[in-house]
Amino acid sequence: MPELPEVEVVRAGLAPAVTGARIAAVDVLDARALTRHDAAAGDFEALTTGATIAAAVRRGKFLWLPISGDGALGDDRAIVGHLGMSGQMLLRSPEHPGADRHARVRIHLEHPEHGELRIDFLDQRTFGSLAVDRMVPTSDGAVAGFSADVSGEWATRIPTQVAHIARDPLDPAFDDDLFLGRMSRRASGVKRVLLDQGLVSGVGNIYADESLWAVRLHGEQPASSISRRRARELLHAVRDVLGKALDEGGTSFDAQYVNVNGASGYFAHSLNAYGRSGLPCPRCGTPMVREAFMNRSSHRCPRCQRLRRAARAR
Secondary structure (H helix, E strand, O other), rough: OOOOHHHHHHHHHHHHOOOOOEEEEEHHHHHHHHHHHHHOOOHHHHHHHOEEEOOOOEEEEEEEEEOOOOOOOOOOEEEEEEEOOOOEEEEEEEOOOOOOOOOOEEEEEOOOOEEEEEEEEEEEOOOEEEEEEEEOOOOOOOOEEEOOOOOHHHEEEEEEEOOOOOOOOOOOOOHHHHHHHHHHHOOOOOHHOOOOOOOOOOOOOOHHHHHHHOOOOOOOOEEEEEEHHHHHHHHHHHHHHHHHHHOOOOOOOOOOOOOOOOOOHHHHHHHHOOOOOOOEOOOOEEEEEEEEEOOEEEEEOOOOOOOOOOOOOO
8 A cells, every 4th residue: 555655756746737737627437436525515527627726735645636716615625635555646648548447537637837737546456536525724723734835725724534644754743742652652562553543644564664673673562661762763763764765756566556657666675674574684684574463464573673571661
């Protein structure tokens, strides 16, 4: 599943092409791509056609395009996108061949500088979705998510479908002390804490394993048993791993994750833990192990990342 770096790469690729663009037409090719859209609020095509896109914004694994113009929801609305397991948002020219069996929605744009463009939402496994959603003020009054431009009135407003998601570690408004305090009260394993999108968003299975390897923590180590110093080291490692993945365009193991131009990321070549079962630990040489975890897998070094149940040092 695309995690924060992959979604941010898509957002950054969309931003210059969609900001200020007018939606000329929308083609819904497969209604399954609108599972998050509330049909009672209005028809997706009718709500978006003719609207102008103000920006491309992201929080965690969600991205949204604030739109303005005539419509049943007024100006406080946005097109919300979630890529699910295999969703792709590709920028294409109007002349690009239309035949694509995984195409679910096409958004035709008219940009004042770039001319006619098209966003194709593709989704092989159909777990991703687009929706038009109302925007509400952020609970803390801070900018809702990451965007190149935060000068508009939309900047401190967030779609209702995203409002419950915590800020991510790369968000300037992320509160380190608040996160560390909440983490210290969790008895569950630290990897479960990292994957709790209500506590910290954008971190998925890949980057949790990488971050835990970096600080030599076992994923089942109770979060409440980890010292404040070690917890802060983990948070720094999460930021470092996410930042490196962003620099390398995200992680691609197959053709299901690509950027807006259809290119794959190459962070997979820099992984130290995830997917390396049986290979030597890059730090100590011990063969890495793969373990079942919440209907997925965890990867760790059995020597560097031992489970320790000692009382937390305060």
